[in-house]
Amino acid sequence: MRAKESIITLNEQDLDFKYEIQKEPGGEGIMHCFACGGCTARCPVREIDEQYNPRKIIRMALLGLKEEVFRSEFVWLCSSHSRCAGRCPQEVTIGAIASACRNMAMREGYSNLSVNQGPKSSKAIKSNELDPGFKYEIQKEPGGESITHCFACGTCTASCPEMEKDNKYDPRRFIRKILLGMREEAFTDGFMWRCSTHYACNERCPQGVKISELMNVIRNIAMRGGYAPPK
Numbered sequence: 001m002r003a004k005e006s007i008i009t010l011n012e013q014d015l016d017f018k019y020e021i022q023k024e025p026g027g028e029g030i031m032h033c034f035a036c037g038g039c040t041a042r043c044p045v046r047e048i049d050e051q052y053n054p055r056k057i058i059r060m061a062l063l064g065l066k067e068e069v070f071r072s073e074f075v076w077l078c079s080s081h082s083r084c085a086g087r088c089p090q091e092v093t094i095g096a097i098a099s100a101c102r103n104m105a106m107r108e109g110y111s112n113l114s115v116n117q118g119p120k121s122s123k124a125i126k127s128n129e130l131d132p133g134f135k136y137e138i139q140k141e142p143g144g145e146s147i148t149h150c151f152a153c154g155t156c157t158a159s160c161p162e163m164e165k166d167n168k169y170d171p172r173r174f175i176r177k178i179l180l181g182m183r184e185e186a187f188t189d190g191f192m193w194r195c196s197t198h199y200a201c202n203e204r205c206p207q208g209v210k211i212s213e214l215m216n217v218i219r220n221i222a223m224r225g226g227y228a229p230p231k
């Protein structure tokens with residue numbers, strides 16, 4: 001049985017939410033979804049952890065569950081790499097819809113990619129604070145080339161001993177911050193200093209992301225920018 005506080009009542013539905021998404025660049029196709037689940041079967045994020053489910057997110061959006069969509073971590077994790085799009089019989093571009101929801105969520109003060117910064121936190125990131133060139137800066141450095149291959153599956157996270165000790169140390173979230181252009185958030189993430197670059201995750205990454213090399217590159221850039229490891 002659902003916990004009482006998680007029960008949704010009809011008057012909490014925002015029936016205009018789907019139209020707002022439809023008006024947002026990237027969100028145009030949302031009304032074509034007929035909930036077959038083809039995207040979910042193809043999504044690498046879902047493959048590792050069932051709680052992340054693109055079909056459910058789209059259904060929640062169509063049902064007007066705005067708050068639930070904005071609070072969902074999935075819209076921040078979806079890498080918009082479109083592996084699912086080829087499977088959609090309705091030609092829905094789920095990655096673009098996730099981006100549209102992310103932009104809308106940021107405008108309303110939600111940010112859900114950091115354990116310390118929950119939805120509607122005063123520290124929530126704003127879209128004009130994102131640095132879209134950040135990932136390319138890392139990619140140019142020897143060892144940083146593979147960063148854009150990450151499709152956020154979470155295999156590294158599932159195999160990371162730091163994550164086992166404390167779930168705020170999370171390689172996938174850390175890489176997502178960089179790919180989304182959250183420079184300050186990445187440089188102040190304790191995981192950056194914590195990662196021991198011992199290669200356990202490198203061997204498992206289905207995308208061949210060289211996570212250990214990447215971590216050294218990012219740490220060097222951070223130090224050049226005046227960031228230092230915590231004492």
Ligand code: SF4
Pocket residue numbers: 032033034035036037038039040054055058087088089090091092094
């Ligand atoms: S594959 Fe397309 S139609 Fe099917 S659930 Fe996903 S978005 Fe909807």
Ligand code: SF4
Pocket residue numbers: 039042043044045054077078079080081082083084085094095098151152
């Ligand atoms: S674009 Fe997003 S929803 Fe689609 S497969 Fe990739 S991560 Fe999953």
Ligand code: SF4
Pocket residue numbers: 149150151152153154155156157171172175204205206207208209211
């Ligand atoms: S770095 Fe590799 S294992 Fe980690 S989330 Fe990205 S694609 Fe998955």
